[in-house]
Amino acid sequence: MKINLYNDSRDICHVTVIGELESFSEENTFLESIEAVKSKTLHITFLDANILGNRTVECLYQLQKNxxxxxxxxxxYLFSYLYSLGIYSNFVASKSLMENQTEKSCNAEPEEVKLFLQDIKERYGYDYTLxxxxxxxxxxxxxxxxxxxxxxxxxxQAILQNEQLFEQLFLYFSVNTTEFFRNPEVFxxxxxxxxxxxxxxxxxKIWCAGCSTGEEPYSLAILLNEMGLLKKTQIYATDINPYVIEEAKNGLYSLKNLEKNIENYRSSGVKGSFMDNFTVKGDYIEINEELKEKILFFQHSLDGNGILNEFHLIMCRNVLIYFTPLLQRKALENFANSLERNGFLVLGKSEGILHNNGYDFFCDFNKAYKLYKKIEE
Ligand SMILES: C[S@@+](CC[C@H](N)C(=O)[O-])C[C@H]1O[C@@H](n2cnc3c(N)ncnc32)[C@H](O)[C@@H]1O
Incomplete structure (x- = not known):
């Protein structure tokens, strides 16, 4: 990461951040640079960052206000994230990363797409073949x-040669829709x-697989906290998408969704007040530290064989729906191997274990709510 600063003839200070602000110390460097010039009119440009840490977000929020x-x-990605938190930026759209197009045909045959996915797997290590x-x-x-x-x-060809373009496609592959206490009847x-x-x-020990921006594991943490069980709980929350993981770690959420969050919270039967779990920071809210510290967020893909084990509960909702039955089965087998005896699995509303041979590993606990129990060996 590099920061360039210069003052123009109108005494505007231009700050350009090259690269991602990846570490705590890089974030410090940025915050110190801003502190030194903050009385001036500032133009800040983030060239490469897809996501920013919560201290930087708060700094930008305060700068914009004061x-x-x-x-x-x-x-x-960064434009949408900041916008959701009430921080307004100008999105400078780069011109198409593709040049010199000569082909006319738009459509891709399934066989061509399959070969392309194989190439992506080999070039970038992300496996979308199933x-x-x-x-x-x-x-x-x-x-x-x-x-x-x-x-x-x-x-x-361009995707395989140009990592930046692949990054765009990767974000198209990732459907991150989620909400606090989604399908409250399940909670x-x-x-x-x-x-x-x-x-x-x-x-x-709980694993929330495909946790997106964190609302689902935080909902579980809130529920367990209200029931006095959070202290003895550790939640692992994983997702294939590293940007949503960084968002989840920040734990900052828009106030725009508050009504829906509160409605879900109430319907989930959890006693207490939704807002007791947050601090209001302006147009956004931040999840309380005591909840944050009980969740370990990290990037992990369900297409691999690696198991994380000894969980009592695994929640993987609205993820298997994007997989073929073959990959669903592989994921279910991994879940079974990652669960303790008598462990539970929760899937999404439109998912199940019938067409992917999931009954080899699980039995129904409450079919209507997609709750399953590991079969005894
Ligand atoms: C629709 S969201 C569901 C979020 C949350 N579980 C819920 O139900 O509200 C699906 C998430 O699965 C993640 N995902 C997709 N493929 C995955 C994989 N192979 N391994 C882990 N996560 C994956 C996506 O990045 C996305 O964040």
């Missing part, structure tokens, strides 16, 4: 449209039927 700040970002082909093709086409590309062959069922089992263990 000083004259213009913010420029080159990554659409994702539902229709859905992945739609996402490729959406990315091609955004990049104004018509030829699949050229697109494929209610977990509270009434699963938590009584969990409470009998000296320590509780």
């Amino acid at each position: 000083y004259t700040l213009r913010l420029f970002v080159l990554k659409a 994702y539902q082909i229709e859905s992945i093709t739609r996402r490729i086409q959406a990315c091609m449209l955004k990049e104004n590309v018509r030829g699949f062959k050229q697109f494929r 209610n069922e977990i509270k009434n039927k699963i938590v009584p089992y969990l409470s009998t263990y000296p320590n509780i």
Whole structure:
């Protein structure tokens, strides 16, 4: 990471941040640089950052409120993230990363897409070869449209040569929709039927797989806190997408969704007040430290074989839906191997274990709510 500073003839201070602010000390360097120039009119540009830490977010929020700040970002992901927290930036769209297009055809045949996914796996290490082909093709086409590309062959070549372009496609592959206490009736069922089992263990270990921006593991932490069990709980929360993991670690959420969050919270049957778990920071809220410190967020992909083990509960909702039955089965087998005897699995509303041979590893605990129990060996 590098920071360039210069003052122009109008005494505007231009700060350009090159690279990601990855570590605590890089964030410190940025904050110290800003502290030194903050009385001036500031133009800050983030060239490469997709995500910023919560101290930087707070600094930008305060600068925008109290000083004259213009913010420029080159990554659409960062633009949306800041916007959701009430921080307004100018998105400088780079021109299409594709040049010299000659091909006319738009469509990609499934066989071509499969070969392309194989190439991506070899070049970048992300394995999408066992994702539902229709859905992945739609996402490729959406990315091609955004990049104004018509030829699949050229697109494929460019993705394999240009890491920046792959980053765009990767974000198209990632559907991160989530909310606090999503499908609250499921949380209610977990509270009434699963938590009584969990409470009998000296320590509780939970894995939230495909956790997106963190609302789901934080909801679990809130629920367990209200039930007096958080102190003896450790939650592992993982996702394939490193940017959502960084967002989750920040624990900053827009106030715009507050009504829906509170409605879900109430319907989940958890007693207490949703807002007791947050500090209001302006147009956004920050999750309390006592909840944050009980969750270990890290990047992890369910397409590999690596198991994280000895969990009492695994929650993996609205993730398997994007996988072929073969990959679903592989993930379910991994979950079974990662669970303690008598461990529980919670899947999403539209998911199940019937068409992927999941009954080899699990039995129904409450079919309607997609709660399953590991089969005894
Ligand atoms: C629709 S979100 C679901 C979030 C949350 N579980 C919920 O139900 O609200 C799906 C998440 O799964 C993640 N995902 C997709 N493929 C994955 C994989 N192979 N391994 C881990 N996470 C994956 C995506 O990045 C995304 O954040």
